[in-house]
Amino acid sequence: MSGLTIENVSMRFDLPNGTSVQALKDVSLDIKEGELMSVLGPSGCGKTTLLNILAGFLAPTEGRITLNGHPVKGPDAERGMVFQQGALFEWMNVRDNVSFGPRMAGKRERDWGANVDHLLDVVGLRDFKEKAVYELSGGMQQRVALARCLANDPDVILMDEPLGALDALTREKMQGLVLRLWKETGKTIILITHSVEEALLLGERLLVMAPRPGRIHEEYRLPFADEGVGRDLREVKKNPEFGQKREEILGMIWNMEEEIMGRTEAAQ
Amino acid sequence: MIVLLIYIAIFVAAYVLVKFVARKATTDYASLKTVTFGDESAVVPNRFASVISILTIFLLWAAFTGSSLVPSFLHAPGPFIGDATFTYTAEADGVAPDDATVTVRVFEVGNDAEDPVVDPGDGWAKNDVDTIGAWRSGLIRVDDNDEYGRDQGHVVTAINGTPIEPGGSVETDYGRVGMSPKGTLNFEPSKGWQMEPIWLPAPEAVLARLSEIASDGYRDSTLWEHLGYSLFRVIVGFFFGALVGIPLGYAMGLSDWFRGWFDPIVEFMRPVPPLALIPLVIIWAGIGEVGKIILLFLAALWIMAIAARSGVSGVAISKVHAAYSLGASKWQIMRHVIVPNSLPEIFTGARVAMGVCWGTVVAAELVAAEKGAGMMIMVASKFQLTDIVIMGIILIGVIGFGIDILMRYAERLLVPWKGRV
Numbered sequence A: 001m002s003g004l005t006i007e008n009v010s011m012r013f014d015l016p017n018g019t020s021v022q023a024l025k026d027v028s029l030d031i032k033e034g035e036l037m038s039v040l041g042p043s044g045c046g047k048t049t050l051l052n053i054l055a056g057f058l059a060p061t062e063g064r065i066t067l068n069g070h071p072v073k074g075p076d077a078e079r080g081m082v083f084q085q086g087a088l089f090e091w092m093n094v095r096d097n098v099s100f101g102p103r104m105a106g107k108r109e110r111d112w113g114a115n116v117d118h119l120l121d122v123v124g125l126r127d128f129k130e131k132a133v134y135e136l137s138g139g140m141q142q143r144v145a146l147a148r149c150l151a152n153d154p155d156v157i158l159m160d161e162p163l164g165a166l167d168a169l170t171r172e173k174m175q176g177l178v179l180r181l182w183k184e185t186g187k188t189i190i191l192i193t194h195s196v197e198e199a200l201l202l203g204e205r206l207l208v209m210a211p212r213p214g215r216i217h218e219e220y221r222l223p224f225a226d227e228g229v230g231r232d233l234r235e236v237k238k239n240p241e242f243g244q245k246r247e248e249i250l251g252m253i254w255n256m257e258e259e260i261m262g263r264t265e266a267a268q
Numbered sequence B: 001m002i003v004l005l006i007y008i009a010i011f012v013a014a015y016v017l018v019k020f021v022a023r024k025a026t027t028d029y030a031s032l033k034t035v036t037f038g039d040e041s042a043v044v045p046n047r048f049a050s051v052i053s054i055l056t057i058f059l060l061w062a063a064f065t066g067s068s069l070v071p072s073f074l075h076a077p078g079p080f081i082g083d084a085t086f087t088y089t090a091e092a093d094g095v096a097p098d099d100a101t102v103t104v105r106v107f108e109v110g111n112d113a114e115d116p117v118v119d120p121g122d123g124w125a126k127n128d129v130d131t132i133g134a135w136r137s138g139l140i141r142v143d144d145n146d147e148y149g150r151d152q153g154h155v156v157t158a159i160n161g162t163p164i165e166p167g168g169s170v171e172t173d174y175g176r177v178g179m180s181p182k183g184t185l186n187f188e189p190s191k192g193w194q195m196e197p198i199w200l201p202a203p204e205a206v207l208a209r210l211s212e213i214a215s216d217g218y219r220d221s222t223l224w225e226h227l228g229y230s231l232f233r234v235i236v237g238f239f240f241g242a243l244v245g246i247p248l249g250y251a252m253g254l255s256d257w258f259r260g261w262f263d264p265i266v267e268f269m270r271p272v273p274p275l276a277l278i279p280l281v282i283i284w285a286g287i288g289e290v291g292k293i294i295l296l297f298l299a300a301l302w303i304m305a306i307a308a309r310s311g312v313s314g315v316a317i318s319k320v321h322a323a324y325s326l327g328a329s330k331w332q333i334m335r336h337v338i339v340p341n342s343l344p345e346i347f348t349g350a351r352v353a354m355g356v357c358w359g360t361v362v363a364a365e366l367v368a369a370e371k372g373a374g375m376m377i378m379v380a381s382k383f384q385l386t387d388i389v390i391m392g393i394i395l396i397g398v399i400g401f402g403i404d405i406l407m408r409y410a411e412r413l414l415v416p417w418k419g420r421v
């Protein structure tokens, strides 16, 4: 029983004014070890909620999550998280940020030093080890966050719009980096994004969610992630199949948004 | 009023001058910004303005006290010194009105002065002489040496030819001549624009007093003892305030029970100015060290508790989440995330608390103390020793400023990320 299993998970937020929001309804999913899955969906469809449940920050109102056979009850080092804004610790320099996990686990520097330095090399921050994190650019901070997550060697990496705040060029480079790290480390990665292209590039599996209540709408298996490893991602995007899938999914999300708008208009 | 106008004039003149001279010189980043209005980072203090501002204050101070530190052409007009004269016209029963001259020697207070020597003159009204200290005034009984005294109906009707009545006054070149309701003349030599040393001593007098007190002490204690006692109270009071306040604030930020329990107390005590506690603390603990330290402890406590509380509540939840998913325990998150994250707030609070404590200790010493900066100026003021009062005020300001500079320095050293996130 390896991998991440989501069984009939529902999440309802009871609001103080007595109403409630059904953020997720009856979501079931099996994610195999080493899978790279991207999640798309219109705003408010419960992507972040799902990720928070997987991370263990929220307990679902119904259903259960198991990782490698044991139930998920709270946050744990086996499930790493990368946030939209690095969530780095400003009071530590880059290297201390990256080595936070191993240090908290009580390991000594000789056990983690080489690995941390290697990761800093991989994300291209070798010369910034001693820098304060607030002196780095947004893209560099995001790379620190990635390295910090990897240094802790989690089984699953959860990413909530990790590249959302970056400019197009940096973003493209980071997408390449994520693919490379995925292949090299063989980690299970779940990545939420708002960009259809990014979802196509960074998803062996692509999950499209629908809102109200949040649920899985459609699922794809895609070849582009494998193709893209170690290659120029712009080449992959030129693939006619890529363009076709992009149009298909864009249309699907567009329809959902229309539907939401229509519904709110009708309600008014 | 005139001082304010001069001050404004210097302000404007210096602005025009510095802007004119420095216009081409600056090419740093901020000067390349085209939008500076409303951009806080573009408004850094102009150092020229600060220097000129301080110089201006000293200049005005020196000019209006006739200080020997500045050349005399910069002095504001001083009080009249020398021999002042005016004539009076007197009437008496049965004789024609007669004139006589009054000569008043106005001397600097502290110097000896002798009556000027004048000829009594002719006529039944005789010339008079008197001495008056600068900035003072004096009664002049002109009828004393006249041939017809009050019992013969002696009345003064005019000064320098200007009619005068009881209760009225006449301005002369040398000062004001007034007449009391009973008809006695008084003379007030013109005071000029300078301040009397008893109101505002010259800078060099304050300086001299500083060196005198620094070497000889004041009221059985050296100057350093006075200042040291004040500082000691502040530091001890602040230390205990922080020692209790910070953990209290953390507890309030982390536990709903603590928050609920202490919120009313903290929110109630926060708006109570520490000065208002002085009477109560004196009743409870007396005027000794314990009372003062309790007072400062209370002054610092709430500020530090609130700062620590908002520092804890201000931690971005994503940082806590990140730490949890990296495997940190509660205790580790406390130690490595929550505490460092709250440090900027705590430093801000500490700066405020230090400022409040310093102000409170001086005020408490004004009320009652045996040693301390506040006690020094309070006692001095009772004896009209204005120079000590001003010296004390300057020292209190300088020390308060020094404390803040130190705190800012420590802040830059210990929480360099403050305001950079």
Ligand SMILES: Nc1ncnc2c1ncn2[C@@H]1O[C@H](COP(=O)(O)OP(=O)(O)OP(=O)(O)O)[C@@H](O)[C@H]1O
Binding pocket: A013, A015, A021, A022, A023, A041, A042, A043, A044, A045, A046, A047, A048, A049, A050, A214
């Ligand atoms: N703590 C909460 N309390 C109440 N309602 C919540 C809470 N968190 C999320 N919701 C609701 O649950 C729904 C799903 O929110 P969620 O943040 O998961 O959406 P999302 O798909 O991540 O959206 P986005 O793409 O904009 O980030 C929304 O309707 C939101 O209003």
Ligand SMILES: [Mg+2]
Binding pocket: A047, A048, A049
């Ligand atoms: Mg979201």
